[in-house]
Amino acid sequence: MKLDTLYLWEAPAPGDCAFQMALDETIFHFSHETGLPVIRFYHWTKPALTFGYSEPYPEDSSIPAIRRYTGGGQVEHGEDLTFLLTLPRETDLARIQIDLRYRWIHESIRDALRSAKVKLSLAEDTSNPATGPCFENPVASDLMDGINGTKIGGGAQRRSRGSVIHQGSIRIPSFLREDHAAWSGPFLKQLAKKVAPFPEEKQKALLEEASRLAVSRYRSPDWNHRR
Helix, strand or coil, X not given: CCEEEEEEECCCCXXXXXXXXXXXXXXXXXXXXXXXXXXXXXXXXXXXXXXXXXXXXXXXXXXXXXXXXXXXXXXXXXXXXXXXXXXXXXXXXXXXXXXXXXXXXXXXXXXXXXXXXXXXXXCCCCCCCCCCEHHHCCCCCCXXXXXXXXXXXXXXXXXXCCEEEXXXXXXXXXXXXXXCCCCHHHHHHHHEEEEEECCHHHHHHHHHHHHHHXXXXXXXXXXXXXX
16 A cells, blocks of 8 residues: 655754654644645754653653654654654545554565665564653564664554644664665655655745744643643
8 A cells, every 4th residue: 555645845954852843743734734645754953852642741851851743652862763754634544544554654664674784573462551661662563673672663643633643763873864865765665656845835834833833832831741
């Protein structure tokens, strides 16, 4: 199963955590309204921690913590490659079961990274909760190091008004986290029949909207400490 066309948002300079989370949400709403599936990869200006929409604020965190728009557990960012994938309600992939969609995304990453000689497997069914430190609690279809068996990739999803947002994090060597790394092309081809650049004329307005949302929501104690 593939998307017909996937729109690639070429990342601007690395941003802080609040802005990155705000831009993901902003792009997701744009994707829902326009029906355009979007993917973007991004990096971090400094270490940060994100935690799931329904989780309590991690009071013991030594680094800034920002509540995500998606669910899942706590994810430490900085030495990872993070990505957003949106699936509008018009796509077949937005309608399938979450476990099948989650596995499809991670199979696509696994197969693409194997082309770069990275040995990976997918976690089998586990009884681990999708809470707490994400990389300490693999769940079914998470990406696992094929040599030492540790978790190196996971993600969180949310469905809203029929559309799906997926936020993923992969801990891979720095040269594989670079823009246009050798495995990224095969990954995109696994996801879609055609990859097109995100409409440049739309980016400025979305970046401005995300900047406002970062202030009003993602830097707000009311959002991050809500119960």
